[in-house]
Amino acid sequence: METTIAGQTIDLNNEGYLTDIKQWTKEVAMHIAQEEGITLTDGHWPVIEYLQEQYRNEVPLSIRKVGKSGVVDIKQFYALFPGGPLKKASRIAGIPKPASCI
């Protein structure tokens, strides 16, 4: 599925996740965040960058890992991305939907 965000053509899968992280920009993130009902603040960006870094290093993500990252604790993570933090934050970060159960 192709869509245009901030003048760029973006490929999304049927769940709305970017299929190519190279197409990700901050504008894309802000647009997807808005769809999720989230306004990105200074508190969100370090979390997004952390998730992208983990993805590039092929580390499978979990709530537990995010909580231990030193970037954000679990309570803050839920507060920043309410209603499914790992899924929403991953979508905003332009990485695939995490398959973790934890």
Add this chain to the structure above:
Amino acid sequence: MDTQAMENTAVEKKDAKVQKMMLILSKATIDNVYACFILANGARMEGIEAEIFFTFFGLEAVQKKKLEHLHVATVGNPAMHIPTLLGGLPGMEAFATNMMKKEMEKLDIPPVGEFIEILEASGAKLWACKLAMDMFHLEREDLVDEISDVITVGDFYQRAQGENTHLLFI
């Protein structure tokens, strides 16, 4: 049913998203405790509310002195695939439990104590059953701080109110 009616039914079902999971944990074997915790945590990860009512042996999972010493059952558990007599040998439960814990750590599944902290931080509510507390002569201080309160089954049902709430007994 014509096609339109079928489509409408499908839409209604799709809209009925689970809103709240009310889990009742009544057992203290480690596999049951993890099943309960993973379901509660998984609900929170999907934006679904989650509450756990710890009753009877389930209370062992939230007792400060006991929660790190839970075992998998090696006797009366056909899924262990070992003869019952062997399962009853001294040390067998500890051995099987250690094996299981190692496998779980590999999958990034936290130990019970840390899991309780994660649940609380995730916004899951944890409740202790008053009747079971009285039965086992337990005090609030015996339980981990993450327990919100000691409540009755009636209180728990009150909390289950609302559409698309599911109750699950483990």
